[in-house]
Amino acid sequence: MKFLTLIVALFTANFAFAQQKIDVSKIKEHPRLLLLAEEESRIKSEIKGDKAWADVNYAIIQECNAIAQLPAIERKMIGRRLLQTSREALRRVFFLSYAWRMTGKEEYFKKCEEELLAVSKFEDWNPDHFLDVAEMTLAVAIGYDWLHPKLSQGSKDIISKAIIEKGLTPALNPKHNGWQRGKNNWNQVCNTGIAFGALAVFEKQPEISKQIIEKAIQSIKLPMAAYGPEGNYMEGYSYWAYGTSFNLFFISALEKIFGTDFGLANQPGFLQTASFYQNLIGTSGTPFNYGDAGGNEGLQPAMFWFADKLKDNSLLFIEKEYLKTSKYNVKTNRLLPAAMVWGKGVKLSEMVAQKTNLWFGKAENEIAVLRSGWENNRDIYVGFKGGTASVGHAHMDAGSFVLDMHGVRWASELGMQQYNSLESAGLNIWDMSQKSQRWQVFRLNNHSHNTLTVNGKLHEMVGNAKLISKSEDVANTRAVFDLSPVFQPDLQKAQRGIAIIDKTYVTVRDEIVVGNEAVVVRWAMLTPAKVENIKTNEATLTSKGKQLKFYVAGLEDVKLQTWSTDPPQSYDAPNPGTTLLGFELKLPANSKKAFNVVFVTDGKVVDQTKLKPLSNW
Known part of the structure; x- marks a missing residue:
């Protein structure tokens, strides 16, 4: 504990931003991340009333049936990265914990718990390439929070200890946290993952968690400046999907818990950036993949957050096509359940085209x-x-x-x-x-x-x-x-x-x-x-x-x-x-x-x- 206290002091001393104060009394019982207790009822109602959303939900559940047949994830490095393992862990945990909350079926709970315990027992989450830690911490934080009411005390202890020792502790170490001063997607992803970890185990480490969250609110403004002044994200199609999606996870968690995002969404250009991303898809259905961009991402949960925030369903015209054609990419779209959280049941008929050329x-x-x-x-x-x-x-x-x-x-x-x-x-x-x-x-x-x-x-x-x-x-x-x-x-x-x-x-x-x-x-x-x-x-x-x-x-x-x-x-x-x-x-x-x-x-x-x-x- 003395060591942890020391690196918290270093973390504080090496941080250039003014401290953002949060009201910790607003942090309630689990589940507290993204989808609060009883909020499943809204999604269930939307599924009953709209085939498009029922199909997305069904695709997630069916993929969980496939995941349930897989052996627990193992720690496999590719070069200097554990990132593929972390991403697969996030996909499995997010899908399974969603499926359990929506269905209550024991098989999804048990498989999700199995995956959480497996990664919690890894020797580390590869802090030398900190994206790996961030995505793994996000995965374990969501699973721990969403399964918390049913987890045994023994499982809770193992999982929360892993979040603290393999996620929060290396994030506080100056050797590993240069991303806090970065202006690219690393900052967005790492701040989000670690903040989720801090929110998930707040009861275990309240003071450390509070400092992590407060610093993250300030630090993440650095990469958000890249959206200004008009929403054009300099890293292009794929990295927009990556950095922006994680940024929205952070904002969404803050809004759910504290009732505010502390002004983050109002950073210059951020709300305009949804139009940028939408315009990167051509009329062939193929993205404008300049720079280090990959292929079509398919259904993009982040766009539903923007559409809801701006009350502008024309931002979903491209997403409409993905919903109609079931282009969910369940094998690679590890954040897909967020579409169910943020989608708010918007109808296909409301997703009209913009008039700009x-x-x-x-x-x-x-x-x-x-x-x-x-x-x-x-x-x-x-x-x-x-x-x-x-x-x-x-x-x-x-x-x-x-x-x-x-x-x-x-x-x-x-x-x-x-x-x-x-x-x-x-x-x-x-x-x-x-x-x-x-x-x-x-x-x-x-x-x-x-x-x-x-x-x-x-x-x-x-x-x-x-x-x-x-x-x-x-x-x-x-x-x-x-x-x-x-x-x-x-x-x-x-x-x-x-x-x-x-x-x-x-x-x-x-x-x-x-x-x-x-x-x-x-x-x-x-x-x-x-x-x-x-x-x-x-x-x-x-x-x-x-x-x-x-x-x-x-x-x-x-x-x-x-x-x-x-x-x-x-x-x-x-x-x-x-x-x-x-x-x-x-x-x-x-x-x-x-x-x-x-x-x-x-x-x-x-x-x-x-x-x-x-x-x-």
């Missing part, structure tokens, strides 16, 4: 999203990237874009490569400097993205491409980024604009001013489509029974070509089914060049007079 938010890592509408398999969607490679989980992708037309993704992103595959090869991928090994990875550098490359060089990592003009004009929805900072000194100026014209076709216009030496500029686009009928300035793309014409306007001597996406290095991930399509230009010193690449379906007529200079956009 352009989304943009000022930020450190900027994007613009253009669309002709919101209907899958029909409307055009363009995700357009500016920004910088200097922020967490970023790629050298300024100027890149994705394109959906008629339900097909024609211009795509490869997305992230699993970190362990690169770390095990000896690469230091977390050094964000210009000469870092990170930028030798094919998926991370500009050579694999839908952008320009000059003289075969990497983009300037610190360069930041900003949006300089935009319009929501339905006949000419457009956005322009100034890419100049990522190409200097080779290019004096580089601007790229993308427009959806007459809701019919898409043009990408580049305007370039060369520096004091001649350059070779490569224009490239990654596509999962089959590239056919290549001529000098045009080609046909074929995918899923659809065709798209790709052609270049404004260049007399252009010659289209393709490049392989085979892994250039042994550590690079394979990229099957993809091709790079584009062309190269040799431009003399101090010259200027402007041109358009146009995407149009067969039978559609392109009005050449609308391919204007960017100054007229």
